[in-house]
Amino acid sequence: MRVTFVTSGLEHLGIEALSAYAKAHGHESVLVYEPKPFSSNSGPDNAFLARLLEPTPESTAQRVAATRPDVIAFSSYTITHRWSVEVARALKRIAPTPIVFGGPHVSGAPSHSIREAAIDAVVEGEGEETLLDLMACAEPDRFGRTDVPNVWFKGDGELIKNPVRPLIADLDSLPWADKTIFYEPMPTFEREFYVISRRGCPFRCSFCEYSIFPKQYPGEKPVRRRSVEHLIAELRHWKARGRARKVFFWDAIFTLDVNWMRQFATAYRRDVGLPFECYTHPHAMSRDMARALADAGCTMVRVGVQTVNSDTLADMDRKGDENRVRTTVDQLRDHGIPYSLDHMLGLPGEGPEDQRAALRFYNEVRPGRIVLHWMTYLPGTTALDRARDDGILTTEQVERILNGDQTEGFEAPRLVGQGEHREALDEMRRLAVLFDVLPLLPRGAITWLLESRAYRYLPRGMAVRQLIALMLAMVGDEATRERIFTILGATARGTTTALRARLSGSERRARVASAAAAGRPLPASPESST
Ligand code: B12
């Protein structure tokens, strides 16, 4: 049996895990990957360039159909869900092959997702065993209509939800991720080796996908970790190819168990030795943990702060406070480990004054980088439920989010940035630039910009912020440089691929073939329906 995965944007660890599992069980797996460098929310997004250069859903559907799949598998984020649905619809017009959707968006909004006619089955939660079960019933009339756990499907006039199966307890029983399916079309990804040592997070911050966990897996323990041996063997294998320059551990929190970390530090330094970056949480750092990270050769730790307002932290069910953050960065600094801080703008109830307070604090602790995120309302999260209950979002807005509808996007500024909030959000956009430049300017300059409110005259907008990111890459630490080079490399490669497809005419041919197969006239302009 052959499964064809379809995705866009950046490397996808979930697809790599599923592909490896399918192959280990005797199936074939293929990836149709569209870089979509101007619309995947991971680089310089630009609607005009996206329309001009990126493939249409019809052309992606042709690429998928050409792989002759038995099952077509999409993994969608909320920001990519509509695109995935458009490709699925184009596919259904040319072939009856069963289509399954999994991933964070549909896991958070399964009942909305399964209503889409082009989707035959939706999988929530972990997908390895479920995918195999689905491949065993891969015929249009049987697909997912059995008792396959984790699957939602359409019954006769009703939606059917099967129970979820237990989580995979022993991560060492899983094969290594199938990296080659991404490295072949996008060799630049190999420069920064993405890996996870653990699944799950012990916390339940309301804005995070992990807040869904208790509803999805009642009574289950979320955190499971690979053994050091299993992890190091995989890293050694990829290091031997000589292309990776850095490792990124994408665990929600890498620093959870100090004994594991000590064992890891010895083995990593001895057998791998590449610079690496990882996440921590102010409740998951200690002097011993920082020492073990330093022993391992860690070159960047990202500390999740998000806000320093204790009321907001409590409202968002988030642990951690200013003191914990200060202790965490002290411990990292004492061990010579560079750190960056993750901060969120637009959290419910916060305004410019909260951002100024955060900036004063960050100016004291002086991180090497501040990674900013706007509050995003994600399907299934407790933050979305509360925003609806508290009247922050309307029922229509919540429905749009659950359907992955991009009309207003999913970030706070466009959702709640009207009326009384307009001015406050505009000021926060200006403050965003100050967060960006903080690591580049001396402490006194930041204090002056902040207290005199001169930051209101700083140029803002994405172009300026991207320029600052580039400057940080030039003068900043090695880990940041590698991060930015990976994104730039992927954007450049994605653009070349898109240009080549346009110039060779394959895009136009795909649309003609698709329209002919569906018995439709070809739309007038190649760009008109993207
Ligand atoms: C590592 C990571 C990344 C990495 C790697 C991406 C990846 N998916 O592997 C990078 C840096 C590229 C990334 C980028 C982004 N990320 Co991210 N990322 C994560 C993180 C921290 C861990 C993911 C992970 O552990 N994967 C490990 C694999 C094994 O698990 P998995 O991907 O969940 O896949 C399993 C199941 O979901 C299921 N499954 C998944 N797909 C499918 C498909 C089928 C057919 C089946 C049957 C099953 C199935 O089976 C898999 C194996 O069990 C999660 C946090 C979280 N809660 O998951 C956020 C998370 C997935 N990211 C998120 C977001 C928003 C993004 C960005 C959009 C951020 C941005 N720029 O705005 C970008 C998207 C970039 C792009 N366009 O490609 C959100 C997604 C929320 C949503 N509803 O869309 C999450 C949940 C974090 C959050 N905010 O709560 N991310």
Ligand code: SF4
């Ligand atoms: S600590 Fe991080 S990963 Fe864990 S629930 Fe909170 S935001 Fe999500």
